[in-house]
Amino acid sequence: MEDNKNEHIKIIDIDPYLKPYESDINLRMNSYSSSKKRLLGCNQDFKSFANGELYYGFHLMKNGWIYREWAPKADALYLIGDFNYWDPHTHPLQKTENGNWEIFLPGVQSLKHMSRVKVRVVAKGKSRDRIPLYIKRTVQDHDTHDFAGQIWQPEHAFIWQDSDFHIESTNPLFIYETHVGMAQEKEGIGTFNEFTENILPRIKADGYNTLQLMAIMQHPYYASFGYQVSNFYAVSSWFGTPDDLKKLINTAHQMGIAVLLDLVHSHSIKNIAEGINEFDGTDYQFFHTGVKGNHPAWGTKLFNYGKPEVIHFLLSNIKFWLEEYHFDGYRFDGVSSMLYHHQGLGVAFTDYSKYFSMETDIEAITYLQFANDLIREVNPTAVTIAEDMSGMPGMCIPVSFGGLGFDYRLSMGVPDLWVKTLKELPDEKWSMNQLWYELTSRRPMEKNIGYSESHDQALVGDKTLMFRLAGKEMYSHMLKDDDSLIINRAIEIDKLIKFITITLGGEGYLNFMGNEFGHPEWIDFPREGNNWSYKYARRQWSLMENKDLKYEYLSNFDREMINFIKYNNVLGASDVQNLWTDEKFKLLALKKGGFVFLFNFNPSCSFPKYELPTSENGDYKVVFNSDEVMFGGQSRIDMNYIYHTKVLRHKDNKTGVIINTPSRTVLVLKKIDNNTH
Numbered sequence: 001m002e003d004n005k006n007e008h009i010k011i012i013d014i015d016p017y018l019k020p021y022e023s024d025i026n027l028r029m030n031s032y033s034s035s036k037k038r039l040l041g042c043n044q045d046f047k048s049f050a051n052g053e054l055y056y057g058f059h060l061m062k063n064g065w066i067y068r069e070w071a072p073k074a075d076a077l078y079l080i081g082d083f084n085y086w087d088p089h090t091h092p093l094q095k096t097e098n099g100n101w102e103i104f105l106p107g108v109q110s111l112k113h114m115s116r117v118k119v120r121v122v123a124k125g126k127s128r129d130r131i132p133l134y135i136k137r138t139v140q141d142h143d144t145h146d147f148a149g150q151i152w153q154p155e156h157a158f159i160w161q162d163s164d165f166h167i168e169s170t171n172p173l174f175i176y177e178t179h180v181g182m183a184q185e186k187e188g189i190g191t192f193n194e195f196t197e198n199i200l201p202r203i204k205a206d207g208y209n210t211l212q213l214m215a216i217m218q219h220p221y222y223a224s225f226g227y228q229v230s231n232f233y234a235v236s237s238w239f240g241t242p243d244d245l246k247k248l249i250n251t252a253h254q255m256g257i258a259v260l261l262d263l264v265h266s267h268s269i270k271n272i273a274e275g276i277n278e279f280d281g282t283d284y285q286f287f288h289t290g291v292k293g294n295h296p297a298w299g300t301k302l303f304n305y306g307k308p309e310v311i312h313f314l315l316s317n318i319k320f321w322l323e324e325y326h327f328d329g330y331r332f333d334g335v336s337s338m339l340y341h342h343q344g345l346g347v348a349f350t351d352y353s354k355y356f357s358m359e360t361d362i363e364a365i366t367y368l369q370f371a372n373d374l375i376r377e378v379n380p381t382a383v384t385i386a387e388d389m390s391g392m393p394g395m396c397i398p399v400s401f402g403g404l405g406f407d408y409r410l411s412m413g414v415p416d417l418w419v420k421t422l423k424e425l426p427d428e429k430w431s432m433n434q435l436w437y438e439l440t441s442r443r444p445m446e447k448n449i450g451y452s453e454s455h456d457q458a459l460v461g462d463k464t465l466m467f468r469l470a471g472k473e474m475y476s477h478m479l480k481d482d483d484s485l486i487i488n489r490a491i492e493i494d495k496l497i498k499f500i501t502i503t504l505g506g507e508g509y510l511n512f513m514g515n516e517f518g519h520p521e522w523i524d525f526p527r528e529g530n531n532w533s534y535k536y537a538r539r540q541w542s543l544m545e546n547k548d549l550k551y552e553y554l555s556n557f558d559r560e561m562i563n564f565i566k567y568n569n570v571l572g573a574s575d576v577q578n579l580w581t582d583e584k585f586k587l588l589a590l591k592k593g594g595f596v597f598l599f600n601f602n603p604s605c606s607f608p609k610y611e612l613p614t615s616e617n618g619d620y621k622v623v624f625n626s627d628e629v630m631f632g633g634q635s636r637i638d639m640n641y642i643y644h645t646k647v648l649r650h651k652d653n654k655t656g657v658i659i660n661t662p663s664r665t666v667l668v669l670k671k672i673d674n675n676t677h
Contacts, residue, residue, distance in 0.1 A: 009022070009025075009402065010397075010401040010402065011025060011393075011394050011397050011401045011402035011403055012025070012402075014397060014401070014444050014445050015393055015394070015443065015444050017352055017393075018352065018393055018394075020352070021352060021355075021356045024356040024360075025394075025402050027362065028362055028365055028366070028402070029402055031362050031363070031365070031366045032366050032369050032370075032399070035363075035366050035370075036370070038308070039308055039311065039312075039370075045377055046315060046370060046373050046374035046377050047319065047374065047377040047378055049312070049315065050312070050315035050316045050318065050319040050374055051316060051319070052134065052312055052313055052315075052316030052317075053134055053233060053316050053317075053319075053320045053324075055068060056068045056069060056070060056133065056134045057132060057133070057134030057135065057136075057233070058111065058117075058132070058134075058135075058151060058153075060108060060111075060153055061108075062108075063106060063107070063108070064104055064105050064106040064107050064108060064110060065104070065105040065108070065110055065111045066102060066103075066104050066105075067079060067093070067102065067103050067105070067132070068100060068101065068102040069093065069100070069101045069102070069119060069132060069133060070098075070099055070100055070101075070133065070280075070309065070313075071099060071101055071121060071123075071279055071280035071281075071285075072098075072099025072280055072285070073099075073123060073280040073281050073282045073285065074101070074121050074122065074123045074279075074280040074281055075122045075123055075124075075281075076092065076093075076121075076122040077092070077093040077101045077119055077120065077121055077122070078090075078091055078092050078093065078119065078120040078122075079091040079093065079103055079105075079117065079119055079120075080117070080118050080119065080120055080129065081111075081115060081116050081117035081118060081148075081149075082112075082115040082116050082117070083105075083110060083111055083112070083115055083117075086118075088120045088127075091103055091105070093119075099280075099309075111151050111153075112151065113151060113152070113153045113154055113155070114150055114151065114152070115150070115151050116139065116148040116149065116150055116151075117132065117135075117148065117149045117150070117151060118130060118131060118132070118148055118149060119131075119132050121279065121280065121281065123280055123281025123282075124281045126281065128272065128273075130272075130273075130279055131147060131148065131149045131230075131231060131274060131275075132149050133233075133276055133279060133313075134233050135149035135150070135231055135233060135234050136152045136233055136234055136235070136242060137149070137150040137152045137218075137234050137235060137237060137241070137242060138150060138218050138230075138231050138234050138237055138274075139237050140220075140237065146273070147220055147230075147273070147274050149231075149234075150237075152241070152242055154243065158243050158246045158247075158250075160246070160250055160326065161250055161254060162249075162250050162253035162254065162326060165253040165254075165256075165258075166328075166379075166381045167210075167258045167328050167329070167381045167382070167383055168381075169381060170572070171209065171572075172507055172508050172509070172566070172569070172571035172572055173209065173210045173258075173383065173408070173449065173508035173509070173510075174207060174208045174209050174210060174508070174509050174562055174565075174566060175208065175210045175211075175212050175260070175449065175508065175509065175510040175511070176203045176206070176208040176210065176211050176212065176510075176511060176513065177212040177214065177455060177510055177511065177512045177513060178195075178199070178203075178211065178212065178213060178214065178512075178513040179214045179215055179225070179226070179455075179513065180192060180195045180213065180214075180215070180216075180239045180248075181215065181222065181238055181239055181537070182513075182523065182525075182537045182538050182539060183195050183198075183199045183513060183538075183539055184198065184199075184538055184539070185538055185539060185540055185541050185542060186534075186538065187533070187534040187535055187538060188534050188538075189222070189238055189239070189534070190239070190538075191239050191240045191244065192239045192240035192241075192244035192245050192247070192248045193240060193244050193247070193248075195239075195248060196244075196247055196248045196251050200248070200251055200252055200255060200257070201255075202541070203257060204255045204256075204257060205559070206516060206555075206558065206559045206562060207559055207562035207563045207566055208257070208511070208562065209256065209257060209258065209566070210257065210258045210259075210260060210328075210383075211252055211257050211258065211259045211260065212259075212260045212262060212331055212510070213259060213260070213261055213262060214226050214262045214455070215227075215236055215238075215262070216235060216236055216245070216261055216262065217229045217231070217232060217234070217235075217236065217261075217263075217264060218230055218231035218232075218234035218235065218236050218237065219236060219269070220269070220271065220274040220275075221269075222238055222525060222526070223525030223526070223527055225455075225459075225525075226262065226264070227264055227333060227334075228267075228268075228269040228298075228300060229264045229268055229269060229275075230268075230269045230271060230274040230275040230276070231274070231275070231276075232268075232276070232313075232314075232317045233317060233320055235325075242324075242325075245325060246325060246326070249325055249326050249327065250326070253326070258328040258329070258383070259326075259327055259328055260327065260328060260329050260330060260331055260383065260385070261321055261325075261327045261329075261330050261331070262330075262331050262333055263318070263321075263330040263331065263332050263333060264333045264334065265303070265314050265317070265318075265332065265333075265338075265371075266303075266332075266333055266334030266335065266337045266338045267295050267298060267300040267301060267302055267303070267334060267337065268286070268287070268300060268301045268303070269300060269301070270294075270299060270300055270301050277301050284304065286301070286303060286304065286307075286310055286313065287301040287302055287303055287304055288302055288303075288304045292341075295337065295343060296343070296345065297343070297345055298337075302337075302343075304363075305338070305361070305363040305364045305366070305367040306363035311367060311370065314367070314371075315370060315371065315374050318330070318371055318374055318375060318378075319374060319378055322375065322378050322379055322382065323378065327382075328379070328381075328382055328383060329375065329379075329382040329383035329384055329385070329407075330375070330382075330383075330384050330385070331384075331385040331387060331410075332368070332371075332384065332385065332386050332387060332406070333387050334387065335368070335386045335387050335388040335392075335395075336387075336388050336389045336390045336392075338361065338364040338367075338368065339360065339361060339364055339365065339388065339390060339392055340359050340360055340361060340390070341358075341359045341360075341361055342359050344389060344390050347359075347390075349390045349391055352393065354390070355390070355392055355393060365404060368386075368404050368405070368406075369399045369404055369405055371384075371405075372384055372399060372404065372405030372406060373399060373405065376405075383407050383408070384405070384406045384407050384408075385406065385407065385408045385409070385410060385449055386404070386406040386408070386409045386410070387409075387410050387412070388409055388410070388412070389412045391409075391413075391443070392404070393443055394443075394446075395409045395443075395446060396408060396409055396443075396445075396446035396447055397445065397446065407447060408447045408448060408449045408506075408507070408508055409446060409447075409448055409449070410448070410449050410451070410510070411442075411448040411449060411450045411451065411505050411506050412454075413438065414438065414439065414450055414451060414452065414501060414505045414506075415451060415452060415453050415454045415457065417435075417438045417439075418452055418453065418465060418497055418501075419453075419457070419468070422465070422468055422469065423468075427489075427493075427601070427603035428586070428602075428603055430586060430601055431583065432581045432582065432583050432586060432587070432588045432601070433581055433583060435500065435588065436504075436578060436581060436588060436590075439500065439501065439504035439505050440504055440576065442506075447506070447507040447508070448505070448506035448507060448508070449506050449507075449508040449509065449510050450501050450502060450504070450505025450506030450507075450508070450509050450510070451501065451505070451506075451509065451510040451511065451512075452465060452497050452498050452501040452505070453465045453512065453515055454512065455512045458512060458514070458515070458519075458522060458523045459522060459523050459524075460522045460523065460524045460536075461522075462522070463522065464515055464518070464519065464522075465494055465497060465515070465518075466490060466494050466515070466518030466519070466520070466554070467518075467520055467521060467522070469489065469490035469493055469494060470486060470487055470490035470518075470520075471486070473486045473487055473490075474487070474518075474520045474521075475520070478543075478549050478550045478551065479548055479549060479550070480548055480549065480550055481548075487550060488632075489603075489664070490518075491518075491550060491553060491554060491632050492626075492632075492663075492664035492665070493664065494518060494554060495554070495557050495626045495631065495666070496599060496601060496626070496664060496665075496666055498557075498558065498561065499561055499599075499626065499666045500588075500599055500666070502561060502562075502565055502570075502571070503565070503570060503590075503592065503597060504576065504590070504592075506571070507571055507572070508571060509562075509565070509571065511558070513539060514539045514540075516554065516555060516558035516559075517543070517544040517551045517552070517554045517555035517558065518551055518554040519539060519540065519543070520540075520543070521536060522536060523536055523537060524536035524537065525537045550632055553630070553631050553632030554632075556630045556631055557626065557631040557632075560624070560630075560631075561624075564623075564624050564668070568593060568594075568595065569593060570592060570593045570595065572593070573592050573593030573594075575591070575592060575593065576590060576591070576592040577590060577591040577592070577615065578590055579591055579596065579612075579613040579614070579615060579656075580612070580613050580651060580654075585602055585605065585607070586600070586601040586602040586603075587599065587600050587601065587602065587607075587610070587661065588601070589612055589613060591614070591615055594670065594671070595623070595668050595669065595670050596612065596614050596620065596668070596669040596670070596671075597666065597667070597668050597669075598610075598612055598659070598661055598666065598667045598668075598669070599666050600661045600662065600663055600664060600665050600666070600667075601664065602663045602664070603663060603664065604663055605663055606636075606660070606661065606662040606663045607660070607661050608660045609658050609659075609660070610658065610659055610660070610661045611648040611649075611650050611651045611656055611658055612648075612656050612657050612658070612659050612661075612669075613648060613651050613654040613655065613656040614645055614655060614656045614657060614669070614671070615654075615655065615656075616645075616655060616671070617645045617655055618645055618671045618672075619642050619643065619644055619645070619671065619672050620642070620643040620645070620657050620669040620670065620671055620672065621639075621640075621641070621642055621643065621669065621670060621672050622637055622638075622639050622641070622643075622659075622667055622668065622669055623639075623668055623669065623670045624666075624667070624668035625637045625639070625665060625666065625667045625668065626665045626666045626667075627662050627665045633662075633665070634662070636660065636662045637660065637662070637665075637667060642672070643657035643658070643659060643669070644657070645657055646658070657669070
């Protein structure tokens with residue numbers, strides 16, 4: 001970048017609406033360049049810089065153990081644990097330079113695998129027993145419920161068998177978002193090993209090629225969904241051991257499934273006993289001091305991304321998970337909170353000025369650029385996805401062009417669109433023009449992950465799409481021989497929403513675990529209010545496997561939809577064309593990837609002789625339709641019939657076919673070679 005200081009102006013060529021903010025973009029890129037030079041000097045790269053885990057924490061040497069910690073404002077540190085019967089005086093650390101402390105323990109048996117440790121930190125006249133910052137595992141005491149660090153140094157290192165695996169950058173992502181703990185049907189917390197054995201084969205069979213794991217970084221409160229991290233280098237002990245996680249990822253890779261980590265660098269838990277807050281006795285070691293360091297909505301601590309030591313801690317964390325656990329990339333959580341001093345709360349991002357103001361956190365933008373640079377250096381095929389509700393321009397533009405460097409952004413407006421539509425509009429009032437606009441409007445040259453419903457909608461206080469559509473009828477009318485109008489409508493609309501979303505909503509697709517078969521009810525983690533029950537913190541796979549229930553229809557549809565879109569590379573096509581928007585009768589026809597799609601959203605009317613524009617002459621055949629019996633449909637479409645194009649008198653004399661389109665169905669047609677039928 002230093003060789004061509006004007007290269008980042010390319011972002012303005014890509015999005016001319018950014019021209020008035022050229023000086024702001026220059027300010028960002030100057031911050032990037034100067035901060036990078038200050039951190040790395042002239043020759044170092046991010047991969048060489050981000051090695052905190054190799055220096056700090058516990059390391060087994062030939063003749064003993066070395067333990068190092070960063071606590072610049074502490075007065076004294078003492079290592080305590082099972083090895084010294086928790087005596088706070090026998091093993092003091094020595095202070096070295098730059099706020100570092102260290103101690104050498106002679107003998108390789110001085111610390112044993114799975115032994116518990118803490119460090120007593122004396123600062124400002126207070127003594128606190130803390131969990132080491134770079135610990136790889138923590139465990140909870142059954143009696144006191146206190147957490148402690150645990151030495152993880154098994155006799156035999158895990159043997160990986162995935163050297164040939166990497167994500168093909170040309171292949172669109174079909175993401176299965178999941179929470180290991182609630183992936184089991186039992187009323188309890190699922191484990192990594194149970195997930196590997198029981199859930200990975202389901203994901204593979206359903207056609208998903210990417211697994212997105214939530215709640216992997218250690219969090220003391222199970223019900224936080226993993227978004228209040230306490231120990232950034234530790235695998236969540238709720239689900240098993242570090243080696244159990246490695247086995248899961250290794251197995252996924254052998255199945256051809258990539259694995260993304262839900263990375264939480266937007267904030268940290270405020271807990272002192274379990275987390276990193278006030279480790280050296282100050283509130284500003286990792287976070288902004290005072291009010292600026294507190295998230296007003298989440299009750300968590302906010303990182304100071306302008307501090308070199310914080311950047312080092314977080315970038316080292318990114319490299320650690322990529323190299324130690326072979327993750328294939330990240331979904332960055334809470335990016336909107338990082339980008340703005342107001343955390344994006346209560347702000348409507350209605351025009352570009354909202355992205356370029358005094359409220360924009362340039363230090364956070366620089367950190368995210370560094371993070372993407374580092375990830376490319378460590379693994380050039382790794383994928384990064386930004387969860388940003390604000391729509392920051394340039395999020396998925398290369399850093400060298402003036403962007404933030406992510407591969408994808410989540411299409412967060414799409415689930416909101418569906419909830420708003422279902423809540424506020426009767427079926428007959430849905431706008432086809434609005435659906436087309438909302439599903440196809442994206443920032444130029446920026447890729448999106450489309451999804452029809454978020455994991456947040458599955459939580460108590462909200463509803464999944466299927467539960468919102470069907471309500472209490474799901475409890476009593478999901479038998480296949482029960483002809484419930486409410487359930488029939490729910491299934492038909494659910495299928496339509498998912499198919500049009502995967503077709504138009506992004507260059508990748510995401511589904512949250514269980515939504516592929518319309519999992520009923522909500523997620524409610526064990527808490528005092530429900531008598532610590534796990535009844536709603538699980539996935540009832542047996543509902544989908546019961547051949548007497550309609551959940552199977554939705555499961556079949558999701559699997560066949562994924563496979564059709566994937567094998568025909570519909571997401572990779574960039575030639576989407578609106579063929580006809582029928583606002584009066586609620587139909588939408590489009591062309592993409594060589595296929596013609598006809599969505600009939602009409603709640604009651606089927607059209608036996610609908611004029612469907614195809615944009616070119618030829619013979620067409622239906623290759624996919626949602627009205628098949630295996631999807632809960634009525635099999636009203638002849639999949640063998642050949643449709644010949646003609647002039648459509650009621651469609652402005654366009655070229656097309658005349659076809660039967662049942663209400664609330666989607667049909668996909670393909671032009672066929674005359675010699676093949």
